[in-house]
Each structure stands twice: as structure tokens, then as C-alpha cells.
Amino acid sequence: MRAIQAYLRSFRGRTAVVAVYFWLANLAFTIPALLGFNRVISGAAGDSLLLERTDVYGSFTVWMELFNRGGAGFRLLGFQLLMLIPLFVFFSVFLSGGAFHLFIHRASPGLRRFLRNGWNVFPSFLQLFVTCWLIWIPLLLVAITGSAVLSGILRDTGNEAAFRWIAMVWGCLVLVMYAYGMAVYDFSRIRRLQGSGGNWRAFRSGIAFVHGNAGSILFLYILFLVPFLLLFPVTAVLRGASRTLSPILVFLVLQAVIWLRVFLKAVLMHAETLIPRSASLPSSDELDAKGEPDTI
Amino acid sequence: MRRAGIAIVCMAFAMVSHLPATGQVENPVGKTTGPEAVVEYSIDAQLLPVNRRLEGTQVLTWRNSTVHPARTLRFHLYYNAFRGPETTFMKESALGRFRLDDTMKSYRYGGIDVLEVRRIGGPDLTERMAFIAPDDGNRQDRTVMEIPLEDPVPPGGTVRLRFRFRLEIPEIFARTGSWEDYFFLGQWFPKIGVFQKDGTWHCHQFHASAEFFADFGKYRVAITLPQSFVVGATGDPVSVTTGNDGRKTHTYVQDRIHDFAWTAWPKFLELRRQAEVPGRDRPVEVVLLLDPRHEAARDRYFRSVIFAMRFLSEKLFPYPYNRITVVDPPLPAMKSGGMEYPTLITAGHCSLIPEGARFTEMVTIHEFGHQYWYGLIASDEFREAWLDEGVNTFFEGEIMEAYFGAGPSLVDLSWLRLGDSESRRLSLRNLPVVEKVNQPSWHFLSSGNYSSHVYSRAAVFIDTLKGYLGKNKLYDFFALYARRYAYRHPTSRDFIDTLKEVTGQDLEWAFNQFINGTSRLDLAVHSISSEKLKGDPVQYRNRVRLVRREGYFPAEVLICLKNDREVRYLWKDRGRWKDLEFIHESPLRAVVIDPEFLIPLDHDLANNSRVVRKSPREHRRRAVNLGFLFQTLLGMLSM
Numbered sequence: 011m012r013a014i015q016a017y018l019r020s021f022r023g024r025t026a027v028v029a030v031y032f033w034l035a036n037l038a039f040t041i042p043a044l045l046g047f048n049r050v051i052s053g054a055a056g057d058s059l060l061l062e063r064t065d066v067y068g069s070f071t072v073w074m075e076l077f078n079r080g081g082a083g084f085r086l087l088g089f090q091l092l093m094l095i096p097l098f099v100f101f102s103v104f105l106s107g108g109a110f111h112l113f114i115h116r117a118s119p120g121l122r123r124f125l126r127n128g129w130n131v132f133p134s135f136l137q138l139f140v141t142c143w144l145i146w147i148p149l150l151l152v153a154i155t156g157s158a159v160l161s162g163i164l165r166d167t168g169n170e171a172a173f174r175w176i177a178m179v180w181g182c183l184v185l186v187m188y189a190y191g192m193a194v195y196d197f198s199r200i201r202r203l204q205g206s207g208g209n210w211r212a213f214r215s216g217i218a219f220v221h222g223n224a225g226s227i228l229f230l231y232i233l234f235l236v237p238f239l240l241l242f243p244v245t246a247v248l249r250g251a252s253r254t255l256s257p258i259l260v261f262l263v264l265q266a267v268i269w270l271r272v273f274l275k276a277v278l279m280h281a282e283t284l285i286p287r288s289a290s291l292p293s294s295d296e297l298d299a300k301g302e303p304d305t306i
Numbered sequence: 307m308r309r310a311g312i313a314i315v316c317m318a319f320a321m322v323s324h325l326p327a328t329g330q331v332e333n334p335v336g337k338t339t340g341p342e343a344v345v346e347y348s349i350d351a352q353l354l355p356v357n358r359r360l361e362g363t364q365v366l367t368w369r370n371s372t373v374h375p376a377r378t379l380r381f382h383l384y385y386n387a388f389r390g391p392e393t394t395f396m397k398e399s400a401l402g403r404f405r406l407d408d409t410m411k412s413y414r415y416g417g418i419d420v421l422e423v424r425r426i427g428g429p430d431l432t433e434r435m436a437f438i439a440p441d442d443g444n445r446q447d448r449t450v451m452e453i454p455l456e457d458p459v460p461p462g463g464t465v466r467l468r469f470r471f472r473l474e475i476p477e478i479f480a481r482t483g484s485w486e487d488y489f490f491l492g493q494w495f496p497k498i499g500v501f502q503k504d505g506t507w508h509c510h511q512f513h514a515s516a517e518f519f520a521d522f523g524k525y526r527v528a529i530t531l532p533q534s535f536v537v538g539a540t541g542d543p544v545s546v547t548t549g550n551d552g553r554k555t556h557t558y559v560q561d562r563i564h565d566f567a568w569t570a571w572p573k574f575l576e577l578r579r580q581a582e583v584p585g586r587d588r589p590v591e592v593v594l595l596l597d598p599r600h601e602a603a604r605d606r607y608f609r610s611v612i613f614a615m616r617f618l619s620e621k622l623f624p625y626p627y628n629r630i631t632v633v634d635p636p637l638p639a640m641k642s643g644g645m646e647y648p649t650l651i652t653a654g655h656c657s658l659i660p661e662g663a664r665f666t667e668m669v670t671i672h673e674f675g676h677q678y679w680y681g682l683i684a685s686d687e688f689r690e691a692w693l694d695e696g697v698n699t700f701f702e703g704e705i706m707e708a709y710f711g712a713g714p715s716l717v718d719l720s721w722l723r724l725g726d727s728e729s730r731r732l733s734l735r736n737l738p739v740v741e742k743v744n745q746p747s748w749h750f751l752s753s754g755n756y757s758s759h760v761y762s763r764a765a766v767f768i769d770t771l772k773g774y775l776g777k778n779k780l781y782d783f784f785a786l787y788a789r790r791y792a793y794r795h796p797t798s799r800d801f802i803d804t805l806k807e808v809t810g811q812d813l814e815w816a817f818n819q820f821i822n823g824t825s826r827l828d829l830a831v832h833s834i835s836s837e838k839l840k841g842d843p844v845q846y847r848n849r850v851r852l853v854r855r856e857g858y859f860p861a862e863v864l865i866c867l868k869n870d871r872e873v874r875y876l877w878k879d880r881g882r883w884k885d886l887e888f889i890h891e892s893p894l895r896a897v898v899i900d901p902e903f904l905i906p907l908d909h910d911l912a913n914n915s916r917v918v919r920k921s922p923r924e925h926r927r928r929a930v931n932l933g934f935l936f937q938t939l940l941g942m943l944s945m
Contacts, residue, residue, distance in 0.1 A: 043936040048929035059915035061924035068728040102944040168637030257926035
């Protein structure tokens with residue numbers, strides 16, 4: 011119930027505004043990709059009718075022709091985009107600081123305040139991001155090792171039906187592990203903003219909170235995932251219809267889809283900040299009693 | 307069929323009883339054609355599954371069909387390819403096709419030992435056996451055995467030899483071997499080479515990229531093994547008997563074939579269907595030996611193999627044998643999948659692959675097609691492999707497209723759509739070097755280059771001929787070629803001559819470039835322009851420059867004018883470039899070479915068309931789609 015209440019209470023104007031900020035950031039990092047793709051595709055296709063002849067040649071063939079002619083351009087663009095990804099990841103850490111601050115302190119969602127708060131908490135959020143690798147690395151190792159063992163089972167036994175079931179179960183476990191890792195990260199940050207001690211303590215507090223409220227958190231994630239996943243078939247239909255529409259219109263529609271996605275993400279973040287308010291968090295005194303260091 | 311003290315168990319080969327003449331073939335080509343059998347094998351094999359061993363005896367009757375005396379006999383001992391890492395096959399495999407990865411470090415090798423060979427009514431020849439390596443001189447290679455004869459086999463004469471041999475069955479690799487209690491035995495018995503008209507032996511070593519070539523003949527093979535095994539084999543089953551040790555003996559016979567393979571696995575699900583085939587009096591029995599875990603795929607196998615059989619029976623000549631056995635290997639034994647033997651093929655299925663990826667059908671159709679090109683027409687796969695693999699790959703595309711109708715025939719998923727013919731053209735991308743398609747298989751740069759040329763380039767070439775000659779004319783040619791050369795091992799020369807006979811066109815120029823030569827084909831629109839002329843009414847001087855960057859092939863050129871009118875021009879002169887110029891009321895909009903895409907051999911399609919003014923709409927649409935994918939990725943990585 012706590013999860014549902016928190017989720018429903020998160021559909022607020024300020025959540026939508028935060029989603030706009032998220033979307034703008036996402037778009038800003040996408041523009042180089044859009045321009046880059048347009049440049050390399052135009053360069054590769056030249057003044058030919060290659061792209062217009064997809065029905066004759068087959069779409070796979072057309073892409074292969076493009077990659078073949080514009081190989082260097084595609085490779086350079088790929089490298090540039092790969093470089094953009096870590097930058098975006100860091101920038102998103104910054105954005106999440108502004109968003110969590112806004113949700114926790116119920117501040118007005120003005121852009122300047124959002125950016126200022128994001129900037130203020132960025133150092134500690136970045137430290138928490140690094141700290142969380144203490145959890146993510148073991149989880150990643152478990153996920154990779156398990157997948158390797160699974161493929162070994164398939165290779166040695168050939169039992170595809172059993173493999174399918176085990177793989178599904180394993181996939182669910184990996185998802186739960188992923189959710190656990192992200193929950194620890196989120197609630198560490200929330201705990202940090204709620205002002206009880208330093209990063210290490212916030213991290214420990216986040217773990218303790220996730221362990222104590224696993225059911226609510228899992229339910230909240232499912233509430234987030236259902237509409238989020240529903241957007242994918244909608245997007246597929248939109249992209250399918252895009253051949254008949256103007257590229258600008260398609261672009262605008264797809265941006266609306268992106269905004270919807272980040273809105274759902276913002277709703278989730280907002281809801282996460284609401285759960286601890288009705289749950290017991292380990293206090294600073296309790297953590298001090300355990301002799302936890304305040305910083306890392 | 308009784309032995310003293312042995313209870314005979316009549317087994318469930320119910321269909322055998324009503325077949326007219328077991329092991330014989332229906333007249334395939336409207337006449338009793340084909341040379342007299344050159345070989346006759348009678349093999350008794352005992353499988354010892356626990357020891358992964360096979361002990362066999364073989365009586366071979368060989369007829370010298372040439373005008374030269376045979377002073378030696380040469381035999382393929384293909385199984386010795388798996389004897390160790392230094393065999394020619396294994397060394398070549400390490401370079402490519404059947405890559406020797408880390409798992410092969412603990413590989414269980416195998417091999418064949420000929421324990422005794424004796425001329426029936428003549429001397430013991432065991433001591434005379436010697437291993438030779440005519441292709442590469444590799445002393446570690448024991449895949450060719452030579453026996454000098456004191457008394458040569460005269461022209462038209464026959465020799466009968468009795469062999470005793472033993473196989474150590476390797477871990478499954480390169481279409482033969484065992485995995486747990488699954489056995490697949492291909493290329494497993496001492497097999498005589500082909501004594502050619504010039505009095506020399508055609509008996510090459512087993513190469514990683516080469517397949518097989520042998521004379522037609524009669525085979526009788528009796529396989530004894532524990533009764534729990536379900537057996538599938540080349541030919542028609544004639545009896546199953548049980549010995550007093552509880553082991554069963556399955557006997558198969560078949561006339562007019564040139565190889566024999568079999569498989570055994572206790573877990574096989576054995577399914578049968580009768581297939582009515584155009585031009586045949588009686589149905590063909592289709593036997594499916596299925597991994598029971600693949601039961602959901604049974605219809606995919608049956609439908610595709612029956613469709614292919616009907617297609618080729620209609621287009622070439624009726625499938626002549628009484629049955630076809632399709633083997634679905636278990637996943638860990640997939641290295642025995644995707645191979646053809648007379649009246650038996652191995653395919654492959656994995657239920658984890660979505661149904662829209664039609665590899666099960668593709669492999670089944672491809673391997674069945676080999677029943678004609680490898681099995682019945684039986685070209686030399688060592689030296690002219692394209693006549694089998696290339697032609698068969700072309701027909702695989704034709705059958706896949708006929709089977710699945712419009713749309714992509716190979717992969718039809720929401721995110722990936724790929725036609726069968728399209729896929730093989732793609733494999734010609736980025737070849738390290740263009741080689742002759744028509745050359746001995748082991749002469750290719752690598753196994754990858756072998757398959758790109760012999761399968762794909764040859765098939766794309768035939769696809770191009772289809773566009774040039776028309777489908778009907780090409781099919782007329784294949785019908786005549788197949789009927790004329792069934793059981794006769796035609797060569798590339800026979801292929802080209804028959805094509806000329808049917809079409810009335812000399813196509814040497816095409817074969818010389820793309821099959822016997824190393825040319826690529828690249829036709830391009832170099833430039834287009836429209837110049838407005840002075841005067842009234844308004845007119846334009848339209849100029850088009852076409853260039854042949856590589857190779858020659860006649861092509862149609864579509865000239866599109868801005869007023870939506872079109873002009874078609876057949877560009878067939880052999881110059882490296884061609885200028886077209888005409889005055890018209892409308893300026894040019896675009897020029898397209900080969901607008902119907904009848905020349906898939908053209909390796910660069912982007913230069914086949916040119917527009918006067920670029921329309922960025924399509925470019926933007928693709929960029930938006932790719933940008934959206936990147937945006938989605940960023941969204942997922944948002945922390």
C-alpha cells in the first residue's frame with residue numbers, strides 16, 4: 011500500500027517539470043548523434059537513390075551498402091557517441107541530485123534552483139555512485155558467471171526446454187539483483203539528502219533501508235515497469251508508421267515518447283523519496299553506536 | 307531372415323513391405339539412363355558404443371570402366387582425418403571452417419585402421435597398403451591409401467576385395483563422431499577412389515573445405531548394435547534381426563548412390579510421412595529422426611523437406627529414391643548437422659531461436675537440394691564444388707522464396723528482415739581477395755573464402771543469369787542439364803555447353819569473368835546533368851555518363867525525367883564508359899542502373915543511381931530513427 015500511495019502521490023506538476031529537465035538533458039546529448047547520423051548517412055548515400063530503393067534491395071542490404079561506403083564515418087561517429095555516454099552518465103548523476111533535492115524538500119521546480127541544488131550535491135552523489143560499485147561489481151560477476159554456467163549447461167546437455175526455464179528464472183534473478191543495486195543507490199542518495207551523516211553512513215543506511223523495505227520497493231519498481239514497458243510496443247507502432255510521415259513530425263512524436271519515459275522515471279524517483287517518510291530509517295545515533303565511520 | 311538359434315524380430319519397417327523394389331530407384335528421367343554401376347559395397351558393421359568403436363568387414367566389387375589397366379588401387383580413408391592434429395584436414399580446420407577452439411584441446415580423436423585387405427580369389431594385400439598424400443605430401447595424413455596390384459585390373463575387368471577394418475569413433479566434429487550415446491557415421495568405410503578415363507586416380511586427401519566425389523554403385527550395409535538404438539541410414543531398410551546376444555542388425559540396401567551414412571541414438575523419435583511427388587507413381591517415404599525435445603519442430607521439418615522435394619521434382623525430374631531420412635541432431639551434437647548423404651540429410655534445430663528466423667527450414671531445404679546436385683548429378687566436389695554448392699545454394703533461395711512467399715524468406719522478425727538470396731550477396735562483402743570460383747577446394751585462401759565463392763558468389767552469379775535470361779529459360783536449362791547428366795558427373799564445361807544449347811547464347815564471357823575468372827562487377831552512374839536550352843518551347847539537353855568500374859554485364863538503365871516520364875535504355879556495349887545525351891522538354895530527375903535489381907552480382911549498389919537534387923527526407927528519417935535508439939540507450943544509462 012505504501013508503494014501505491016507513494017506512486018500515486020508522485021504524479022505532480024513538479025515531477026512533470028523535472029521530467030522536462032531530464033528530457034532536455036537527454037535531447038542535448040542526442041543532438042550530436044542526430045546530426046552525426048544524418049551526416050554519415052547523407053555522406054554514404056551521396057546523391058544516390060539507395061535509401062529510396064529499400065523495397066527493391068532489402069533493408070539489410072541497404073544498411074550494409076551504407077556501412078560499406080561510410081565505414082570510416084560510422085566508426086568515427088560510433089567512437090564519438092561512446093565518448094558521450096560516460097559524460098551523460100556523470101551529467102545524469104548531477105541531474106538526479108537536483109531532482110532528489112527537489113522531491114525531498116518539496117521545493118519549487120525552478121530551473122536555477124534545480125541546477126544549483128544539483129551542483130551542491132554533485133560531489134557527494136558522485137562519491138555515492140562510486141561507492142555503489144562495491145555492490146554492483148559482485149552483482150555483475152554473479153550475473154556473468156551464472157550466464158556462462160547456463161550456456162555451458164545448454165552446450166553440454168542440449169536440453170533447450172530446461173535451459174529456457176532456468177534462463178527465465180535466472181533472468182528474473184538478474185533483474186532482482188539489478189533492482190537491488192539501483193535501490194541501494196537511490197536510497198543511499200535519498201538518505202544522504204535527508205541529512206544524516208556522510209556518504210558512507212548514507213550508503214549503509216540505504217542498504218539497511220532496502221533490506222527492511224524490500225517488498226514495498228519491489229512493488230514500486232513493478233509499478234514503474236508496467237507502463238514503461240507498455241511504451242515499447244507503442245513506440246514500435248509509431249516507428250513503423252514513420253515511413254509515411256515527415257521526419258520532423260516523427261522526431262516530435264518520438265520526443266514525446268522519450269518525455270513520457272523520463273516522466274515515469276521521475277515519478278519513480280519521487281515515489282522513492284516518499285517511501286522513507288512512512289518507514290523507519292536507522293538513525294544517526296544508531297549508526298554511530300555501531301561505530302560506522304562518517305566518511306569514506 | 308533367420309540365423310541358427312536366433313530369434314527373428316520383425317521390426318516396424320511397415321512401409322518396406324509395400325515398396326515395389328527395395329533399394330531400387332524409380333526411373334528419374336524418362337529413360338533407363340546412367341552408366342552401369344562401377345562399385346558394389348557389402349558392409350557388415352558392429353557398433354560397440356561403450357568403447358566408441360566400430361568393427362567392420364567389407365566386400366568391394368570394383369569394375370574398371372576405363373580403357374586403361376588399373377595397376378594400383380586407391381582408397382579414401384576419410385576417417386583418418388580425425389586421427390590427430392597433424393592431419394591435413396585438422397591443420398586446415400584450424401585455419402578456418404571447423405575452427406579448432408579451446409574446447410578441441412581435449413578433443414577425443416579417432417580414425418580408421420584397415421586390419422586386413424585381401425583380393426577375393428587372390429593374394430593378401432595387407433602388407434602392400436601404403437598411405438600417400440597426393441595433394442600436399444603431408445606424411446601425417448592417412449586419408450588416402452594405395453595398394454599396388456601384381457595383376458592389374460584390365461579394362462572392363464572387375465576386382466573383388468575383402469576388407470576388415472576398425473574405427474575409433476571421435477568426438478563429434480565435422481559431421482561425424484559421437485556425443486554421449488548419439489552416433490553419426492559419415493565417411494566411415496574404406497572407399498575406393500575414381501579411376502578416370504585417362505587412367506589416373508581421382509583420390510584426393512580429405513580437406514577441410516572439400517567434400518566428396520565417387521562412382522555410383524550398389525550398397526548393402528548391415529549395422530549391428532544394441533537394440534535400444536533407433537537407426538537411420540542411407541537407402542531402404544530390408545530387415546531387422548535380433549541376435550542371441552540381444553543386439554539387432556539393421557540391413558539397408560540402395561542402388562545408384564555413391565556414399566552411405568548412418569546414425570544411431572536411443573532417444574530418437576522416429577516419425578514418418580508419405581509424400582506424393584509429381585511424376586512418381588508411388589509416394590516417397592519421409593522419415594524424420596527427431597531429438598524428442600524438438601517435437602514442436604516436426605511439421606517445420608516435414609513441410610519444408612516435402613516442399614523442396616516437390617519443387618525439384620517438378621522443375622528438374624522426379625525424386626527417384628523410395629525414401630528420404632531427415633536427421634535432427636541433438637544440440638550438443640550439432641556439428642553433425644547440416645550435411646547431405648544419399649537419401650539421408652542432417653539438418654538442425656534450436657527451439658530457443660524464434661520461428662521467424664527460418665534456419666531450420668533453410669538448412670533442411672538446402673540439404674535436400676543436395677540430393678540432386680551432390681547425390682544424383684554428382685559433380686566433382688573436390689575440384690568443381692560450385693556445381694554442387696553454388697547451384698544448390700541458388701535453388702535454396704528459389705525454394706525458400708517459393709515456400710515463404712513474398713517478403714523476407716530467411717529472417718522475418720520485427721527488428722530484422724532478411725531474404726535468403728539477400729543473405730548470400732552480403733557474404734560477398736569484404737572478401738580478402740576475389741578468387742576463381744571454379745578451382746580445387748583446397749586452393750582457396752581460406753575456408754571462409756571458399757564458402758563465400760563456392761556457395762555465395764556462384765549462387766549470386768546464377769541469380770544474375772536468371773535476371774539476364776529470364777526465370778523460365780534458366781529453369782528450362784536446369785531441367786535439361788539435370789536430366790541429361792543425372793548419374794553422369796558433369797563438369798563446368800557440360801554446364802556451360804548445355805546452357806548455350808538451351809538459350810542459344812554464348813555466355814562464355816560471363817563464366818570467364820565470374821566463375822573461371824576473378825572479376826568483380828561494378829556498374830555506376832558517373833554523372834547526370836540537364837542544361838536548359840535557349841528558345842521556345844523550353845527544352846533541356848540531358849546528359850548521362852555511365853561507367854563500368856569493374857567487369858562487364860549488360861544492364862538496363864532507367865532514366866527518370868522531372869515530368870514523371872521514364873526512358874529505358876539497354877546498356878550492352880562493352881566500352882568502359884557510355885555517354886547518353888538527348889534533348890527533351892523535361893530535365894532529368896534521376897538515373898538508375900538495373901532498376902529491377904536483376905544483377906545482384908553488382909557489388910556496389912550505391913553508385914547504381916544518381917539524382918539531380920538530393921532529397922534529404924530519407925536520410926533524415928533514418929537519422930531520426932537511429933538517434934531515437936541512442937536516446938533510448940541514454941535513458942537506460944541515466945543514473
